[in-house]
Amino acid sequence: MPTLTIRSVPQKVARALKHLAAKNQRSMQQEIRDILEEHAGDRISALRQIEESWQRQLRRPKAHEVDSWKRKGRE
Numbered sequence: 001m002p003t004l005t006i007r008s009v010p011q012k013v014a015r016a017l018k019h020l021a022a023k024n025q026r027s028m029q030q031e032i033r034d035i036l037e038e039h040a041g042d043r044i045s046a047l048r049q050i051e052e053s054w055q056r057q058l059r060r061p062k063a064h065e066v067d068s069w070k071r072k073g074r075e
Contacts, residue, residue: 017031017032
């Protein structure tokens with residue numbers, strides 16, 4: 001497995017990760033691995049769903065249409 005080194009993590013982020021790991025009864029390394037895996041997995045899944053949806057459409061949406069949908073979703 002690859003090893004990642006992350007430098008210059010803000011103190012408040014490190015404290016939050018340490019607190020979260022303790023709350024979940026895991027090491028900080030395991031907590032970070034789980035967060036990264038969950039985030040990357042969710043992103044890959046979402047991108048795959050978007051691509052599959054685009055394949056079924058006759059045309060891809062225009063940028064202004066996407067912007068309009070995002071605005072509606074925030075209302």
